[in-house]
Amino acid sequence: MVNIAVLGYGTVGSGVVEVINTNHDSINKKAGQEIQIKYVLDLRDFPGDPIQEKIVHDYNRILEDDEVDIVVEVMGGVEPAYTYVKSALEKGKSVATSNKELVAKHGSELIAMAKERKINFLFEASVGGGIPIIRPLNQSLTADEICEITGILNGTTNYILTKMRNENREFDEVLKEAQELGYAERNPAADVEGYDACRKIAILSSLAFGSQVDYEDIYTEGITNITAKDIVFADQFGYTIKLLGSSKRIDGQIYCMVAPTMITEDNPLYSVNGVFNGIFVKGNVLGDVMFYGSGAGKLPTASAVVSDIVDEVKHLHTNIMTTWSSRKLELADIKNAKKRFYVRMEGARSEKQAEAEEVFGAIQAVESEKVPGEFAFLTEEMSEKEYEERAAKIKGIVNRIRIGR
């Protein structure tokens, strides 16, 4: 029997308890031992709930109990999670976490601590909710050098963009509705400004390239500037707009960014809609693979946490997470990254297209009855720097969105 302690009885924490109770027999069979929840740490009490008998308010009770082999951190936020996790590892307890802020900020240190002590620090649920992606990156794609990892990593923004597209509605209106439905937070900045996706692509990039990618270094642009007009034009060009977190190795350098991006039907992420997430990986021998599933939600996230617990039970004294060193990976300057751009401009196409061609060279332009007084065009491939220089030479640009492959 292996005793575990769950830190936090919120959405994910109660989900972990529920999953372990629901699939008790099959989980214990796969783990090879019975998993018992000995403690649940929470500031609150839950009178009448069977969990109450396991509730403790003092973390030291867990830390000092040598019978606890695994600590499950599902509180979120950097502190006190970081202090708790660190002290658990110091005591020789493995840790499973769903906490992307913690992993993005302190992942390499906590991985190294676990490795030294022949225990484990696992975090499958920190990216892509229930989608198996951390373990496949670490254990399945071992024959490959990763060339690219690009994902729809935030369900809230994907829900908003899908709804805007399907119903041709404006961002503010759909955001408000998503908030009412509980799909978006009251303070939506972490989602809609891309901060959440940024932490997740930092984690994936660190794993894929084996070195620490600091999320603060990643150029991050949210979806607040995307309008119903852009969606009309994108549709006309055969594109859909997705918030992508993306890391690419080009000429030995890693380019990493989070930004709304237009993609075509050929891209496997094109049909990842609603609250779903999708993560595309390109390996130098494997070619393209994609992982798709529920990027959030109580039970899918808890399922991923419990899969880490099972792995830790199976590997109580063996470390299994090998990549991601603390050596900092210096990202390439995205100003040098080359791509095509979508540009929306004020004015009639008939009057302004010539001017746009003078500035940008060959373009593909369209107009739409649904967007009077404006038109849109796609540029040829150019660097971000070159785009900015050219765009500064012309008046009337209302929005620009990057084109993906």
Add this chain to the structure above:
Amino acid sequence: MVNIAVLGYGTVGSGVVEVINTNHDSINKKAGQEIQIKYVLDLRDFPGDPIQEKIVHDYNRILEDDEVDIVVEVMGGVEPAYTYVKSALEKGKSVATSNKELVAKHGSELIAMAKERKINFLFEASVGGGIPIIRPLNQSLTADEICEITGILNGTTNYILTKMRNENREFDEVLKEAQELGYAERNPAADVEGYDACRKIAILSSLAFGSQVDYEDIYTEGITNITAKDIVFADQFGYTIKLLGSSKRIDGQIYCMVAPTMITEDNPLYSVNGVFNGIFVKGNVLGDVMFYGSGAGKLPTASAVVSDIVDEVKHLHTNIMTTWSSRKLELADIKNAKKRFYVRMEGARSEKQAEAEEVFGAIQAVESEKVPGEFAFLTEEMSEKEYEERAAKIKGIVNRIRIGR
């Protein structure tokens, strides 16, 4: 240093050698040791090729060499692969294989042999080519009870169906072209009759449900009856036709079959086109996940084989494949499986719809200028048995295709 022997220097075997040479440094780092190819078994010689110095013609050379820890079986076919693999395991050598016939037929026995000896028998490449699916099923989805596993498991038939749809062409014509391009075998039965997909869904089902699913028990229907006319009508109903291998747990029983199936845009497999494969899994807590990638091809398949080799190097004396017992899983009779059906009939809709409604109850019928003298309809949900009984009461049915979710 770990010595390996590769059995067979065909497409996959030479791919394995190429992948190990190409990504030498990163592979050794992830394995924690240097992987050296000591022998390649092949009946042929390859004068002038650097591999020649490793070529042996006698398998006993490999078997008797205690320095060889891992045998890589990439010959295909049940014999002599089975004899070779069994004797390797008996000698305490781990085995990695890409051989779906071998795994479908003898998987449970070989897994048990490896488990007893604390070595490994791994077969990531036997299903879905480069797509990580075996390891995720075995090691990632451990918190879940699997409710469904449905896949586009054969790239050749998916290429043919995609081409038929995109270009509105007939099966025979597209098959011939696929043969000329090397996407289909000269004898295409294994692919187009669904036998290949059948072995693969047998392997996935055995892993997902933990008991032996015999491929001989699986109802299997190929794509040879699908015509351009069906594709016209499918399109009109908003469906695409895919060859799906599918296992579902319904009321405690497992229904398993391989058949062309119509699916809508809501299904994540809808946009898996061309030679790509996609595998959809539904867990009772995880919800829906999908894995997508190259289902075949020299390097993607070799990438999966090498990922098994890396795992075996990391676990030289620890068994890691736990599920799939030899206890036979008795599949439910698919005659009782319920679904909707697409039916194509001879005759004008105006004349025959009433008769069809009399037999099938409520239906949705369409006709098309592109298919003169015929019409098509969708039935309500009914069992396969009920469908057959009703269909026998009416003349003029040309084809019927099952509707997926």
